[in-house]
Amino acid sequence: MKLGSLKSMSAYPKTILPIAVSAGGLALFLIFASVLLVYQPIGTKVGEYFYKIDQAPEIGLVSSNNQTGISENWVDVTDKKRTIVDSSTDKIVDPTSNKTVDLNTDKTVDLDTSKTAGLDTIKSVDLLDTGNTADLNTNKTVEVGTNKAIDIETSKTADSGCDLYHGKWVHDPAGPLYTNNSCPVLTQMQNCQGNGRPDKDYENYRWKPTKCNLPRFDPKKFLELMRGKTLAFIGDSVARNQMESMLCILWQAEVPINRGNKRMQRYYFRSTSTSIIRIWSSWLVHKTTEKFDFAPEGVDKLHLDAPDETFMGDVPTFDVLVLSSGHWFAKQSVYILNNEIVGGQLWWPDKSRQKKIDSTEAFEISVATIMSALVTNPDYKGLTVVRSYSPDHYEGGAWNTGGSCTGKTKPAVDGELVENGFTNTMLEKQVSGFNRGIKKKTNKSRVAFMDITKPFSYRHDGHPGPYRSLDPNKITKRSADGRPPPQDCLHWCMPGPVDTWNEFLMETIRRDFEAHDS
Numbered sequence: 001m002k003l004g005s006l007k008s009m010s011a012y013p014k015t016i017l018p019i020a021v022s023a024g025g026l027a028l029f030l031i032f033a034s035v036l037l038v039y040q041p042i043g044t045k046v047g048e049y050f051y052k053i054d055q056a057p058e059i060g061l062v063s064s065n066n067q068t069g070i071s072e073n074w075v076d077v078t079d080k081k082r083t084i085v086d087s088s089t090d091k092i093v094d095p096t097s098n099k100t101v102d103l104n105t106d107k108t109v110d111l112d113t114s115k116t117a118g119l120d121t122i123k124s125v126d127l128l129d130t131g132n133t134a135d136l137n138t139n140k141t142v143e144v145g146t147n148k149a150i151d152i153e154t155s156k157t158a159d160s161g162c163d164l165y166h167g168k169w170v171h172d173p174a175g176p177l178y179t180n181n182s183c184p185v186l187t188q189m190q191n192c193q194g195n196g197r198p199d200k201d202y203e204n205y206r207w208k209p210t211k212c213n214l215p216r217f218d219p220k221k222f223l224e225l226m227r228g229k230t231l232a233f234i235g236d237s238v239a240r241n242q243m244e245s246m247l248c249i250l251w252q253a254e255v256p257i258n259r260g261n262k263r264m265q266r267y268y269f270r271s272t273s274t275s276i277i278r279i280w281s282s283w284l285v286h287k288t289t290e291k292f293d294f295a296p297e298g299v300d301k302l303h304l305d306a307p308d309e310t311f312m313g314d315v316p317t318f319d320v321l322v323l324s325s326g327h328w329f330a331k332q333s334v335y336i337l338n339n340e341i342v343g344g345q346l347w348w349p350d351k352s353r354q355k356k357i358d359s360t361e362a363f364e365i366s367v368a369t370i371m372s373a374l375v376t377n378p379d380y381k382g383l384t385v386v387r388s389y390s391p392d393h394y395e396g397g398a399w400n401t402g403g404s405c406t407g408k409t410k411p412a413v414d415g416e417l418v419e420n421g422f423t424n425t426m427l428e429k430q431v432s433g434f435n436r437g438i439k440k441k442t443n444k445s446r447v448a449f450m451d452i453t454k455p456f457s458y459r460h461d462g463h464p465g466p467y468r469s470l471d472p473n474k475i476t477k478r479s480a481d482g483r484p485p486p487q488d489c490l491h492w493c494m495p496g497p498v499d500t501w502n503e504f505l506m507e508t509i510r511r512d513f514e515a516h517d518s
């Protein structure tokens with residue numbers, strides 16, 4: 001029995017899709033237009049801004065800096081973070097500084113930073129391991145209904161069969177697994193406390209699956225589980241968010257050696273010879289900028305039927321691979337399938353031509369392509385985890401009608417939950433792409449779908465919101481006319497709910513290894 005095989009999708013109400021797609025598309029356009037307009041009344045492409053903020057996390061207001069033109073070059077981020085780590089300071093790196101840092105040196109991390117590891121954090125991990133979770137249900141909780149769109153069949157082993165993604169958020173006084181002070185590798189954009197976010201209780205919720213407990217992440221146990229193994233996060237800035245959360249958690253047990261290079265961020269844990277890797281890939285499929293048919297040079301062209309070659313060569317060395325994509329499909333690009341232009345996002349010069357697919361369908365095809373390439377790769381024997389579409393929370397409308405996550409300090413209760421048609425569509429497309437892609441799986445393929453979308457739709461409180469930078473003059477309140485401040489309602493605060501993804505991941509890996517070994 002393979003993990004993560006999905007049941008039929010027939011329960012999903014397909015009839016609402018066309019409406020959801022168009023409404024969602026419009027909503028998304030407004031969201032990205034809004035973020036853009038707030039900062040850049042005239043200028044770069046819609047959507048460009050949003051994804052740039054995380055490429056240049058230390059810059060602050062990206063609009064004031066023309067480095068936004070640097071495309072999805074995560075090396076910038078790596079350079080800066082590396083500087084931060086190696087110097088054991090959190091000083092802001094000058095974004096205009098020379099980027100020719102030698103990334104190929106295996107310079108080790110200053111061990112002095114280990115003194116920042118939060119020992120009480122580890123103590124409380126042990127406390128929870130004694131099974132002392134009984135009183136978690138006593139607090140006010142948020143019930144999450146079964147997600148009918150996806151019914152994931154997990155391992156059949158007796159205590160492992162529970163659906164991790166059906167449950168509720170419960171208040172947990174044990175608090176987070178690390179703090180902004182005990183984790184030196186934390187992008188400033190996600191350092192909500194460090195950026196002055198006034199409330200903190202959003203850190204004190206944990207996910208309680210209805211039929212079992214999701215164990216609190218134990219970094220030592222995780223390293224043991226991954227002894228001699230390599231875990232890779234591949235994808236967009238949300239992949240980086242999860243990777244950094246993982247590093248912050250593990251850092252509390254052991255300070256890793258930075259073995260990154262230009263192409264790949266890499267941290268090595270000596271005690272168990274475990275590597276944690278991140279490789280940037282915006283769409284997970286082959287991208288070019290050369291002229292193609294009627295699409296001119298420059299604009300990004302996605303070959304939806306070819307996996308991103310920049311990481312496929314590394315895949316055989318991975319034991320666990322976590323994929324993150326979706327949000328870049330809102331960005332400008334041209335979609336190419338079978339050597340033919342079949343669509344474009346924020347690019348379609350010839351209105352008399354008919355687009356054959358929209359951005360959500362392009363997403364579906366991209367997921368099918370990458371999954372198919374992985375399950376048919378004869379040299380890859382690892383576990384592939386697709387982390388489902390991460391919901392954003394520009395709730396209540398567009399930028400000029402109050403779309404915002406400002407002021408959210410607790411998980412949503414059911415009555416407050418704002419259904420997001422676009423998110424639902426993206427999830428549905430991702431699931432069908434996943435199912436199509438794994439049709440070619442062999443009996444060595446190991447795949448899992450980590451279905452965080454619904455649980456995280458409740459976590460409108462988990463984003464940085466306006467607390468995205470150290471800028472002391474940043475706007476954090478609505479203006480007199482009710483307009484919300486510029487904000488990030490897509491990435492996740494660290495510490496914060498994103499840490500739960502790694503609890504899901506650890507449990508997913510544990511179940512897979514257990515099933516695989518037996």
Ligand SMILES: *[C@@H]1O[C@H](CO)[C@@H](O)[C@H](O)[C@H]1NC(C)=O
Pocket residue numbers: 066
């Ligand atoms: C962008 O930066 C370059 C050099 O870093 C500078 O020469 C140029 O004037 C800048 N452009 C704008 C529009 O600020």
Ligand SMILES: *[C@@H]1O[C@H](CO)[C@@H](O)[C@H](O)[C@H]1NC(C)=O
Pocket residue numbers: 097098099100
């Ligand atoms: C960056 O470094 C290169 C090579 O060391 C040098 O030629 C260049 O002038 C530097 N640029 C800046 C802006 O410091």
Ligand SMILES: *[C@@H]1O[C@H](CO)[C@@H](O)[C@H](O)[C@H]1NC(C)=O
Pocket residue numbers: 090180181191193194195
């Ligand atoms: C961590 O957050 C606190 C506020 O809770 C802040 O005072 C401190 O400077 C932050 N530290 C870092 C390294 O960001």
Ligand SMILES: *[C@@H]1O[C@H](CO)[C@@H](O)[C@H](O)[C@H]1NC(C)=O
Pocket residue numbers: 442443
């Ligand atoms: C599945 O595995 C068995 C033994 O490990 C092998 O003999 C068989 O050919 C495999 N089937 C496929 C479809 O690869």
Ligand SMILES: CC(=O)N[C@H]1CO[C@H](CO)[C@@H](O)[C@@H]1O
Pocket residue numbers: 135138139140171173
């Ligand atoms: C609202 C509520 O029930 N809060 C409770 C949460 O759990 C703590 C610890 O068990 C209680 O002290 C609170 O009263």
